[in-house]
Amino acid sequence: MKIQTLISNQAAIIRPLQSQTPSRNWSLSETKELLSSVWVQGFGLFDDETLIGICILRVIEDEVEILELAIDHIHRQKGFAQKLWNHIQGAHAKATFFLEVAEHNNPAIKFYEKIGFTQIHRRDNYYGAGKHALVYTIRPDRK
Numbered sequence: 001m002k003i004q005t006l007i008s009n010q011a012a013i014i015r016p017l018q019s020q021t022p023s024r025n026w027s028l029s030e031t032k033e034l035l036s037s038v039w040v041q042g043f044g045l046f047d048d049e050t051l052i053g054i055c056i057l058r059v060i061e062d063e064v065e066i067l068e069l070a071i072d073h074i075h076r077q078k079g080f081a082q083k084l085w086n087h088i089q090g091a092h093a094k095a096t097f098f099l100e101v102a103e104h105n106n107p108a109i110k111f112y113e114k115i116g117f118t119q120i121h122r123r124d125n126y127y128g129a130g131k132h133a134l135v136y137t138i139r140p141d142r143k
Helices: 008-018 028-036 080-091 106-114
Strands: 002-006 040-047 050-060 063-071 096-102 118-123 133-138
Touching: 002 080, 008 028, 008 040, 008 050, 008 063, 028 040, 040 080, 050 080, 063 080, 096 106, 106 133
Parallel strands: 063 096
Antiparallel strands: 002 040, 040 050, 050 063, 096 133, 118 133
8 A cells, every 4th residue: 555646637536436435526626626726635545556545634734624535335334534634634734624524424523523623613514405515624743
């Protein structure tokens, strides 16, 4: 397993992983644009040449927003999300992290709470009518 930085011309390989998540999936052009931004970092977890996990971050100074964290469905529950988190946390050790997660996405919520994230807000209808988002954070002193 290896973690590599993702670049905009790899946008197409991200799409299959995104389609497995309950969040709104970005179009190919949106993904390319995101990965081209100076404020965005993308990391891919590869098993040989196969992408099995992604994490897309928006980084502005000492604040990091996790835009997407996804592991291929056949590789879940094997510690790969933790491996990505450890890499990201190490790269941004002094940062405060934020994320939004669908209120009904219990596996993701369980993972985020296990690694120390705390819910700070709820955004009603964020993902559409009746589809709420929970906002979580973790600060450097709590990691």
